Amino acid sequence: MTAPMTPLKRTPLRDVHVKAGAKMVPFGGWDMPVQYTGIIDEHRTVRGAVGLFDISHMGEFEVQGPDALAAVQRLCTNDASTLAVGQVQYAALCYPEGGIVDDLTVYRLAPEHFMLVVNASNIDKDWAWVTSHSEGRARWANVSDDTALLAVQGPKAEALVGRLADRDVTGIDYYHFARGAVAGVEGIVSRTGYTGEDGFELYVPAGQAERLWNALLEAGRDDGIKPIGLGARDTLRLEMKYALYGNDIDQTTNPLEAGLGWVVKPAKGDFIGRAAVEALRARGVGRRLVGFEMVERAVPRHGYRLMAGDAPVGVVTSGSFGPSVERSIGMGYVPADRAAVGTPLSVEIRGARHEARVVKTPFHPSHTKKA
Amino acid sequence: MANVPAELKYTREHEWAKVEGDRARIGITAFAQEQLGDVVFVELPKVGAKVTAMKTFGVVESVKAVSDLFAPVTGEVVEVNVELPKKPELVNTDPYGQGWMLVIRMGNPKEIDGLMGAADYEKLTAGAGH
Numbered sequence: 103m104t105a106p107m108t109p110l111k112r113t114p115l116r117d118v119h120v121k122a123g124a125k126m127v128p129f130g131g132w133d134m135p136v137q138y139t140g141i142i143d144e145h146r147t148v149r150g151a152v153g154l155f156d157i158s159h160m161g162e163f164e165v166q167g168p169d170a171l172a173a174v175q176r177l178c179t180n181d182a183s184t185l186a187v188g189q190v191q192y193a194a195l196c197y198p199e200g201g202i203v204d205d206l207t208v209y210r211l212a213p214e215h216f217m218l219v220v221n222a223s224n225i226d227k228d229w230a231w232v233t234s235h236s237e238g239r240a241r242w243a244n245v246s247d248d249t250a251l252l253a254v255q256g257p258k259a260e261a262l263v264g265r266l267a268d269r270d271v272t273g274i275d276y277y278h279f280a281r282g283a284v285a286g287v288e289g290i291v292s293r294t295g296y297t298g299e300d301g302f303e304l305y306v307p308a309g310q311a312e313r314l315w316n317a318l319l320e321a322g323r324d325d326g327i328k329p330i331g332l333g334a335r336d337t338l339r340l341e342m343k344y345a346l347y348g349n350d351i352d353q354t355t356n357p358l359e360a361g362l363g364w365v366v367k368p369a370k371g372d373f374i375g376r377a378a379v380e381a382l383r384a385r386g387v388g389r390r391l392v393g394f395e396m397v398e399r400a401v402p403r404h405g406y407r408l409m410a411g412d413a414p415v416g417v418v419t420s421g422s423f424g425p426s427v428e429r430s431i432g433m434g435y436v437p438a439d440r441a442a443v444g445t446p447l448s449v450e451i452r453g454a455r456h457e458a459r460v461v462k463t464p465f466h467p468s469h470t471k472k473a
Numbered sequence: 474m475a476n477v478p479a480e481l482k483y484t485r486e487h488e489w490a491k492v493e494g495d496r497a498r499i500g501i502t503a504f505a506q507e508q509l510g511d512v513v514f515v516e517l518p519k520v521g522a523k524v525t526a527m528k529t530f531g532v533v534e535s536v537k538a539v540s541d542l543f544a545p546v547t548g549e550v551v552e553v554n555v556e557l558p559k560k561p562e563l564v565n566t567d568p569y570g571q572g573w574m575l576v577i578r579m580g581n582p583k584e585i586d587g588l589m590g591a592a593d594y595e596k597l598t599a600g601a602g603h
Binding site: 125136137140141142143333337399400401403422423425430452 | 510511513514516532534535536537539558561
């Protein structure tokens with residue numbers, strides 16, 4: 103094993119995870135818990151009860167000023183002008199050629215004040231990108247190090263957070279947020295997540311993270327709450343076919359082929375990548391990111407080849423055993439004419455072909471709060 | 474500390490072997506399954522296949538990882554655990570019992586003497602992992 107070039111970064115809860123017996127792994131430059139009790143058990147806890155995630159490695163940028171909206175509009179593919187204060191939007195940052203810099207969520211904190219939440223592994227790249235492609239009088243701040251982010255996800259999340267909050271949380275709709283205190287810790291209570299379950303993401307000051315973490319575990323004990331590692335976070339998102347940057351989307355993929363056309367809004371005006379994505383849309387995409395399931399249990403993994411007969415036709419971008427669907431599933435790019443549900447494929451695993459077929463996604467039904 | 478039964482022999486790659494006359498029953502250790510996490514797929518050779526000491530004979534997959542399986546001894550596969558395709562989690566719940574993988578008719582029973590005893594295996598795994 104080679105030593106990392108730079109020491110791994112730590113969230114404010116890193117020592118708490120180690121003390122709790124979590125198995126730690128490097129992820130995107132961070133020392134993160136991959137599992138506590140076991141990935142399948144943690145996955146089922148989130149689907150069936152409630153789980154607590156430390157996702158403080160995610161990055162948060164704030165932008166404010168008279169040109170804050172213009173800056174966000176120039177950088178993001180989605181239309182932030184439609185956001186009310188208290189609303190959240192999923193979007194992508196694109197290169198001029200249409201490749202993806204990152205995917206992110208955009209929060210409208212005030213009319214001229216936004217928060218952009220980006221992937222942990224992309225914080226430095228994204229920071230350089232947004233600040234060098236900003237507009238006019240927009241003031242940027244990278245608040246990633248000051249901000250902790252805890253996700254409370256699962257069917258029992260609403261009641262749990264509700265018991266600890268100083269305000270009603272049942273009225274916070276999906277992809278909306280409110281300011282409030284949970285267990286006495288002030289922050290942003292956001293009805294968002296990456297699991298397909300109802301729940302919240304709580305943005306709080308880094309110094310308060312441990313207090314909130316412990317309060318949630320304590321208050322959720324009778325609900326069966328457990329801390330959840332990145333392993334289950336990955337299987338949960340995969341069952342929803344949520345893209346993971348670096349696996350399913352990156353600089354070499356565009357939002358249309360990745361199935362993210364719904365967050366690209368050319369009618370809003372110009373943005374970086376618009377011309378390229380419009381040209382693609384007019385021409386039609388050559389390949390599509392599909393969900394597939396394996397006929398047997400052999401597990402498809404990132405980078406394995408997708409085959410049609412003897413011909414390689416694509417590549418697996420994510421794959422795992424899906425604990426809720428109880429079979430091996432994956433995502434990958436295939437030619438557009440092989441993307442229809444039911445299309446047979448095979449995955450080359452250790453030199454042998456294993457049958458698969460394109461299926462409807464999400465693999466597991468979504469239980470997020472309906473607007 | 475993972476469970477290391479005294480009557481078994483061990484490889485550096487975390488397989489165990491139990492001598493049953495001229496045969497050896499093999500599987501992976503409690504330490505190995507702990508390191509792997511939830512096992513979701515086991516790929517094993519068929520009855521009649523030949524395996525060679527310290528060469529791969531199959532693969533075990535957990536949710537996160539793929540690991541090769543190494544044969545502790547040379548010989549012919551005479552039994553395969555047919556429960557594992559349906560219940561790969563037996564490797565986690567009972568690695569030395571219901572989670573066994575193969576029974577091998579040994580071509581060279583002396584190879585057993587080259588494997589580690591429980592005390593040495595315990596030393597190998599002490600302090601490893603997390």
